Amino acid sequence: MGYPHPSHPKETVVLSEYFGDADARTYAGWVKRGGYEALRTALAMEPQAVIDTVKAAGLRGRGGAGFPAGVKWDFMPKQKSKAHYLCCNADESEPGTFKDREIMRWTPHALIEGCAIAAHAIRAETVFIYIRGEFTEPIRVMQAALDEAYKEGVLGKSAMGTGVPIDIYIHRGAGAYICGEETALMNSIEGKRGNPRIRPPFPAAYGVFGMPTTINNVETLTSALHIIKRGSDWYKGLSLSNPKSTGTKLMSVCGNVVRPGNYEITMGFPMKELIYDLCGGVHDGRTLKAVIPGGSSVPVLTKEEAEACLMDYEGVVEAGSMLGSGGMIVFDDSADMVYQMMRIAKFYAHESCAQCTQCREGTAWTVRILEKILSGKGEMGDLDLLLDVGEQMTGKTICVLADSCAAPVGSAIKKFPEEFEAYIKGARSPAGVFA
Amino acid sequence: MHDTTAHGPVFTGERRTRLDEILARYPTKQAGLLPALWMAQEAHGWISDAAMAEVAEVLELTPAYVKGVVTFYTMYHRHPVGKYFIQVCTTTPCNICGAEGVVEAFLRETGCGELGATSDDSRYTVIEVECLGACGFATPVMINDDFIEGVTPENVPDVLKRYA
Numbered sequence: 151m152g153y154p155h156p157s158h159p160k161e162t163v164v165l166s167e168y169f170g171d172a173d174a175r176t177y178a179g180w181v182k183r184g185g186y187e188a189l190r191t192a193l194a195m196e197p198q199a200v201i202d203t204v205k206a207a208g209l210r211g212r213g214g215a216g217f218p219a220g221v222k223w224d225f226m227p228k229q230k231s232k233a234h235y236l237c238c239n240a241d242e243s244e245p246g247t248f249k250d251r252e253i254m255r256w257t258p259h260a261l262i263e264g265c266a267i268a269a270h271a272i273r274a275e276t277v278f279i280y281i282r283g284e285f286t287e288p289i290r291v292m293q294a295a296l297d298e299a300y301k302e303g304v305l306g307k308s309a310m311g312t313g314v315p316i317d318i319y320i321h322r323g324a325g326a327y328i329c330g331e332e333t334a335l336m337n338s339i340e341g342k343r344g345n346p347r348i349r350p351p352f353p354a355a356y357g358v359f360g361m362p363t364t365i366n367n368v369e370t371l372t373s374a375l376h377i378i379k380r381g382s383d384w385y386k387g388l389s390l391s392n393p394k395s396t397g398t399k400l401m402s403v404c405g406n407v408v409r410p411g412n413y414e415i416t417m418g419f420p421m422k423e424l425i426y427d428l429c430g431g432v433h434d435g436r437t438l439k440a441v442i443p444g445g446s447s448v449p450v451l452t453k454e455e456a457e458a459c460l461m462d463y464e465g466v467v468e469a470g471s472m473l474g475s476g477g478m479i480v481f482d483d484s485a486d487m488v489y490q491m492m493r494i495a496k497f498y499a500h501e502s503c504a505q506c507t508q509c510r511e512g513t514a515w516t517v518r519i520l521e522k523i524l525s526g527k528g529e530m531g532d533l534d535l536l537l538d539v540g541e542q543m544t545g546k547t548i549c550v551l552a553d554s555c556a557a558p559v560g561s562a563i564k565k566f567p568e569e570f571e572a573y574i575k576g577a578r579s580p581a582g583v584f585a
Numbered sequence: 586m587h588d589t590t591a592h593g594p595v596f597t598g599e600r601r602t603r604l605d606e607i608l609a610r611y612p613t614k615q616a617g618l619l620p621a622l623w624m625a626q627e628a629h630g631w632i633s634d635a636a637m638a639e640v641a642e643v644l645e646l647t648p649a650y651v652k653g654v655v656t657f658y659t660m661y662h663r664h665p666v667g668k669y670f671i672q673v674c675t676t677t678p679c680n681i682c683g684a685e686g687v688v689e690a691f692l693r694e695t696g697c698g699e700l701g702a703t704s705d706d707s708r709y710t711v712i713e714v715e716c717l718g719a720c721g722f723a724t725p726v727m728i729n730d731d732f733i734e735g736v737t738p739e740n741v742p743d744v745l746k747r748y749a
Contacts, residue, residue: 154722233612245676245716276610283660284672284717286730319610324619325660327715339611341618341644343657359612404678404720411721446677477720479678493677497715503657 153252155409158428162388162416164376164398165369169256169412175291177298180259186304188379192267193312198228200271204374207382208389208396213239213330213367214445214474216463219374225354226272227362234274235358237339237365238265240281240288241323241330244445245497246477249400249412250368254281254288257372258295262318264371266309267378269316272364277318280335283325292320327501331549332365334503345503346549367475373397391418395462399476403429406436406482417462421469424461425480436482440566444474446494447554449561450487470561487566488573489581491559492520498555509552512543516559525584528574533563588663590633595625596643604643614644618654622661631662659714667703667710669748671695672727673736676716682723683737688713690741691726708748 153169168174174183192200205220226234238261242250253261265277281289296318299305309316321339323329329338333347336358357363377385377397389396395417401424404410408430415424425431425438432438441456442448449471451459459469466473481490499513516539519532540556547553563570572578596604604624608617621644625636632655634648641648655661662670671691675684688711692698695709703710719725722734728748736744 242718243716246678246720248719248721251718282718283658284714284727284732286727287732317610322619322623323660324622324658326658338619339616340613341615341646341654343654359616402721404723405681410723479681479720481681485681490677490681493675493680497676500715 153256153412155411158413160419160423160427161414162398163414165253165257165260165372165400166412166414169252171256174257175259175295177259177295177302177304180257184379185259186263186310188375189263189266189304190310192270192378193310193314197271197273200267200378203382204271204377207377207385208394209370209373209377209385210395210463211367212369212373212399212475214244214447214472216473219366219370222354222366223268223271223364225352226274226364227354230273233276233359233361234272235361235363236265236269236272236274236277237332237335237358237363238277238279238368238371239330239332239335239365240279240285240368241327241335242285242368242475243282243327243330243501244447244475244477245494246402246404246442246479247445247475248402248404249476251285251288252400252412253368253372254285254292258288258292259299260372260375261292261368262295262299262304264373264375265318266305266316267374268364268366268371269318270309270314272362274364275315275317277316278321278339278358279318280321280323280329280339282329283323289320289322296320326503327497328503328549328551331551334549335365336363343503345505348548369400388416389418389462390416391460392462392464394464399461399473401461402475402477403480404478405480406432406485407480408433415461418465419461421459421461421478422457424478425456429480432480432482436484438480439483439485440481440487440562442471442479442481442558443469443476444472445477446479446497446558447550448472448474449557450565452565486581487562487569488520488524491562492517492524494558495520495555498551502551506547506552508543508546509555512539512552513555515539516543516555520559521584523570523573524581526573526576526580528570530571530574532574533567533570536560536563588634591635592629592633595628595636595639596621600624600628615646617644618646618651619658622651622655622658626661631665665703667697668708669710669728671709671711672714672717673711674715674717674719674723674725675713676720678716678720679723679725684724686738687724687726687736687741690738691745694741694745 173179329344334344495516504510540560543552543556
């Protein structure tokens with residue numbers, strides 16, 4: 151449903167069915183709604199059968215990369231010679247994205263169930279749910295649900311009495327966007343600075359504590375439970391455009407729309423309908439200017455590109471951007487794209503772990519050059535300089551944080567050059583604090 | 586600047602028991618570092634060099650290593666802050682919904698005057714933070730552990746009434 155708004159008939163409500171329903175937060179309430187049936191089913195299956203079911207459903211990673219979840223699970227060693235771990239990435243920090251927060255706030259047992267199903271599939275006895283430090287309420291709700299799940303025998307040395315040991319713990323972050331990067335997250339659990347690691351080795355071979363590890367996003371793991379419950383054919387059938395993108399997706403829509411919130415759509419749903427019908431469009435007297443569709447780290451779409459875009463992994467790429475985490479930032483004609491690109495660059499400069507020169511220097515210089523333009527001291531050559539810096543930040547670092555800064559900024563310069571030129575040519579007065 | 590603050594130990598009694606329970610979850614003591622630092626901050630409101638040294642001793646790490654980790658994460662305070670620590674999100678999604686006006690309102694209403702400064706009565710510290718992950722509820726603000734959605738420049742005085 152379009153939490154915090156009532157469900158819209160065009161939504162496909164699966165993950166969000168109980169958003170806003172406080173009773174679903176409790177163990178009794180969850181069981182009453184059919185909760186933990188999927189886990190019981192999964193625990194009675196061979197781990198490989200669980201993996202094959204999720205693979206057949208076509209579930210792809212909802213954290214941003216879109217990698218097939220079942221394939222990832224299949225990378226884990228089949229013969230267990232050491233401890234296996236599952237990490238659940240609940241470090242939701244990508245600007246524009248706020249879906250995992252709602253899953254944890256309203257349906258904590260759904261996440262526990264999804265984690266336990268995945269743990270069984272990859273033969274992991276320990277799960278760490280890494281929740282960003284600022285999410286105090288989701289942490290409280292998740293911990294209360296975990297306490298209940300232990301009390302009811304869902305977790306522990308013999309999950310649901312089946313003899314399969316599954317422990318789930320919360321690991322609280324402490325304020326670092328980069329810890330949402332999978333290997334940085336693992337370092338953070340180990341008590342280290344959240345610096346991403348060079349791959350290979352990949353987590354399935356050498357993950358947290360050097361052990362075979364799988365890491366999945368909150369929404370991915372929660373989706374897995376519905377696949378076990380209703381079957382891979384049902385899930386595969388949820389696809390409006392490209393068959394490589396299946397299931398439902400929680401789209402977090404924010405910025406200049408009448409009804410911001412989370413909307414659950416079937417993969418391939420038209421962005422135009424999401425913005426205008428579900429979210430009520432932009433405010434009266436305003437027109438749509440641009441959309442960043444997948445969290446702030448992806449290229450900007452113009453109004454025309456956005457209105458023609460079908461929302462699945464392939465469709466958004468075709469439109470010129472990426473589906474990413476599904477965090478949509480909507481800009482109306484009042485938005486200053488130069489100033490907002492500076493804010494995005496500032497975010498990445500602040501969050502760079504500073505390991506790689508291209509990222510540490512590139513993000514900081516991107517901010518400085520944009521500030522120079524905003525203060526009215528820019529030159530036309532600065533735009534080429536920004537694009538050149540962006541190019542040096544793309545595909546050259548340990549993780550993609552640098553790329554994430556270069557993509558929106560570079561695309562905005564190319565798609566909205568007149569806004570940048572207006573500052574440079576003095577047609578627009580210096581903005582905000584730069585005045 | 587060398588920090589010479591001295592205060593009582595963090596890991597005694599109930600906190601020591603709680604830390605031991607947490608350590609049992611991990612195969613290494615080092616993995617208890619983030620939880621231990623949270624407990625140190627909970628005890629004293631911030632993390633002094635002395636607290637870092639104690640954490641280091643308990644987890645068999647060096648104080649320098651602990652400091653390296655503390656400085657990486659923005660939520661650990663290395664200096665005392667006001668009784669109410671106010672964090673206002675100003676990243677792009679909130680920014681286009683007027684977050685900078687919310688910051689100004691907090692600075693004005695708390696008497697802090699500038700970002701990062703603590704008010705004369707030691708009650709408030711206001712900072713801008715990057716994305717709080719509640720973009721659909723602009724502008725989210727954290728006051729200590731409370732997460733408040735939909736703050737506007739107009740309702741800042743009402744919000745502050747709960748934090749006198």
